[in-house]
Amino acid sequence: MQNNDAISATISFGNLHDAVVDRIRGMILDGALKPGEWLRMDDLATKFGVSTVPVREALRQLQAEGLVTFHPRRGAMVARISAAHYEEIYLIREQLEKLACRFAAEDFERVPMARLKQLLDEIEIAETKRDVPRRLQLVREYFFTIFSASQKEHLLRILSTLWDLSQQYRRYFSSVPEVITQRLAHYRMLYQACAARDADALSRVLDEIHTFGRTHLIPRLREEEKQNLER
Amino acid sequence: MQNNDAISATISFGNLHDAVVDRIRGMILDGALKPGEWLRMDDLATKFGVSTVPVREALRQLQAEGLVTFHPRRGAMVARISAAHYEEIYLIREQLEKLACRFAAEDFERVPMARLKQLLDEIEIAETKRDVPRRLQLVREYFFTIFSASQKEHLLRILSTLWDLSQQYRRYFSSVPEVITQRLAHYRMLYQACAARDADALSRVLDEIHTFGRTHLIPRLREEEKQNLER
DNA sequence: TAAAAATCAAATATCATATATTCGATAATT
DNA sequence: AATTATCGAATATATGATATTTGATTTTTA
Known part of the structure; x- marks a missing residue:
């Protein structure tokens, strides 16, 4: 069974990292992921059909952009912006x-x-x-x-x-x-x-x-x- | 033999990611790593006494900050700023x-x-x-x-x-x-x-x-x- | 000089560990 | 006796290490 959200099928070249960053950023920007929502790495990885490694890297980049906050040993969450x-x-x-x-x-x-x-x-x-x-x-x-x-x-x-x-x-x-x-x-x-x-x-x-x-x-x-x- | 640069010894809590980011950023800022220089992940990992995973994440964050550029399948390099x-x-x-x-x-x-x-x-x-x-x-x-x-x-x-x-x-x-x-x-x-x-x-x-x-x-x-x- | 093989490192996956949270049980207090 | 609080075990999940694969570059040989 092939997940529709899988990235590997859609992106045949380039690296997964950028593809995952774009996907997650897109989901945050159009409200599919809401502020304060936990971003479970496992879930995102299986959703995209990749391992957790590119997902973690992507979340770190999004943290640097300010869209995601990290909570030690708790994980990443969509940033709440006051x-x-x-x-x-x-x-x-x-x-x-x-x-x-x-x-x-x-x-x-x-x-x-x-x-x-x-x-x-x-x-x-x-x-x-x-x-x-x-x-x-x-x-x-x-x-x-x-x-x-x-x-x-x-x-x-x-x-x-x-x-x-x-x-x-x-x-x-x-x-x-x-x-x-x-x-x-x-x-x-x-x-x-x-x-x-x-x-x-x-x-x-x-x-x-x-x-x-x-x-x-x-x-x-x-x-x-x-x-x-x-x- | 214990490498003096090892991070694990100095940082006992918190995550390696942040520690590695600080170290690499510091090395770039005080000129230990020069613009155009390749940042070999393996080398940095062994130098810091960690695996390549936190190093990769750190480099991605530094990329988001603009201090590092990624070249697909070639690796990361200290950004050249004109x-x-x-x-x-x-x-x-x-x-x-x-x-x-x-x-x-x-x-x-x-x-x-x-x-x-x-x-x-x-x-x-x-x-x-x-x-x-x-x-x-x-x-x-x-x-x-x-x-x-x-x-x-x-x-x-x-x-x-x-x-x-x-x-x-x-x-x-x-x-x-x-x-x-x-x-x-x-x-x-x-x-x-x-x-x-x-x-x-x-x-x-x-x-x-x-x-x-x-x-x-x-x-x-x-x-x-x-x-x-x-x- | 060109092609193929070998080598080297990044990119990704898989596996292991450590930590936070939750739930249940037991004890203590009202 | 009932309710609440606390402690501990179990579970879930982030975090980190190791292993594998893929792609690129370089070297060697024809």
């Missing part, structure tokens, strides 16, 4: 995304506008279809299409892990209608700033995006967390 | 260190001034003794004593890995007299800004520190790299 942590992560993202856009704006030729337009359209389609997971995925790709024009390896790596860490938070707000319409407006403004090759406008839009998060979303999240604790 | 990478890392550090100081300045009470003074004195002593490794260590501790007042877990973690990545560069300049005197002046200015509980002054000093790096050190490093390639 509202305070989200706030911190967002402030870091704000600075680094501004930096990435500054680099990108040094040469707008590197921003693939056609791809950006396509993603923007697909985001709106996903929204009309109420396909939240797909929209989240597309939005991420949209932003990173812009960030990538910075051609800054480390910056992109750090931003990528920060987006991973704030994924839960994004999913949490992905069903609030006012937030969605506001965000869609922001995405369009980003596109226009890039299309106009206007570095200042790009910077302003990014500011607006993050100010909206700071003033509207983070307080809401703090409130929500307080309610959860009281219950 | 002048362009240093420049990028420094620009990221600039933004994040300003952010950390902004948080720290929200409540100067959290900055342990006595400790800061002590470190500043020790830095100057280490300098008169020409003890470069110790000075590098102390300077790092000095900055992180300030950053830590931000009480921002993720920010500190990211800054820590960025300092690790720029360690080679710091060592490279640690023997240039003009750089040292300029840096010592910067450290004193940092102390004074904190002592005066002046957030603006702190921000200005940090700006000056990074501007000096950008205008004087990075170009020098680029030049050096070019010469190395020509040779």
